[in-house]
Amino acid sequence: MTLPPLPYRIGYGEDAHRLAGGRPLVLGGVPIPHAERGAVAHSDGDAVLHAVADALLSGLALGDIGQYYPDTDPAHAGLDSRVILEDSLALVREWKYRPANVALVVTLDRPRLGPLRADIARNVAALLGLAETEVGVSFKTSEGLAPDHVQVRVTVLLTRVEG
Ligand code: C5P
Ligand code: MG
Numbered sequence: 001m002t003l004p005p006l007p008y009r010i011g012y013g014e015d016a017h018r019l020a021g022g023r024p025l026v027l028g029g030v031p032i033p034h035a036e037r038g039a040v041a042h043s044d045g046d047a048v049l050h051a052v053a054d055a056l057l058s059g060l061a062l063g064d065i066g067q068y069y070p071d072t073d074p075a076h077a078g079l080d081s082r083v084i085l086e087d088s089l090a091l092v093r094e095w096k097y098r099p100a101n102v103a104l105v106v107t108l109d110r111p112r113l114g115p116l117r118a119d120i121a122r123n124v125a126a127l128l129g130l131a132e133t134e135v136g137v138s139f140k141t142s143e144g145l146a147p148d149h150v151q152v153r154v155t156v157l158l159t160r161v162e163g
Contacts (some may be wrong), residue, residue, distance in 0.1 A: 009097065011059025011156040015050040017041050018149050025150070027106060027113070028052075028120035028137075029082060029127065034111050039150060042071040042079075048104060049081035051152040052124060053088040055102070059158045060095050085127055097158040099128050103136040107151040113139045 023038030024031055028048035039045030053065050065084055069076045092098065102124065106113060113120075121135040128135070142151075 005096075005160055007160050008100075009059045009158045009160075011055040011057070011154075011158060013051040013054030013056070013058055013064075013154045013156075014152065015047040015054065016149055016151040017045050017047050026081075027116075027150070027152075028104075029123040030116055030119045032111065032113070032116065036110070042077055043069070043084070044078060044081050046081035047150050047152040048106065048120065048124065048154075049085045049127070051154040052102065052104065052128070052156070053081075053085045055154040055156040056085075056088040056092050056099065056158070059156055060092060060097065062091055062095075082127060089128060092158060093161075096161050096163075098161050099130060100157045100159045101134040101136070102128065102130065102154060102156045103138075104152060104154040105138045105140060107140045107142050107146070107153075109141045109144065109147045 017039035019037035020040045021037050025035035025038040026044060026046045029046065039047060050065060057063055069079060069084055117137050121137045122132045125132045125135045
């Protein structure tokens with residue numbers, strides 16, 4: 001028996017990177033001014049876009065971005081995370097779903113990200129073809145428990161596109 005496709009599917013993604021000096025911090029495609037440290041990564045280290053891409057894939061049980069872009073492959077060094085996200089979104093569309101809304105949480109002790117909330121929401125929304133009001137952006141400190149890393153967690157609701 002084949003079950004009919006679900007009208008909705010939930011995806012969840014995470015990403016974390018170590019922070020170190022001498023590199024930019026970019027979150028959701030937004031460069032963070034006054035960040036003393038940036039993400040140590042094989043790609044551009046945008047933990048928001050990585051976690052969103054993983055959430056999209058997870059919603060359709062399509063694995064994770066590491067399978068499509070192994071960080072052992074030199075061809076992926078410095079890869080623009082927007083490409084990873086666009087490819088993941090293309091897969092979602094091939095499977096006849098589209099993102100309906102996104103909720104993301106960034107855990108970072110410093111700097112304060114509150115003033116950039118709208119910029120990050122707008123940027124992520126634009127990449128996904130969503131309205132700014134369809135991307136919830138929350139920030140948390142780690143209360144000093146993890147001062148040397150940035151962590152992002154994302155849920156996404158996918159809705160089936162008819163036809
Ligand atoms: O994690 P905590 O409860 O201490 O966060 C308190 C407030 O600080 C929240 O309103 C959050 O939006 C903000 N915050 C921020 N930038 C961060 C971490 C938290 O603006 N890097
Ligand atoms: Mg990453």
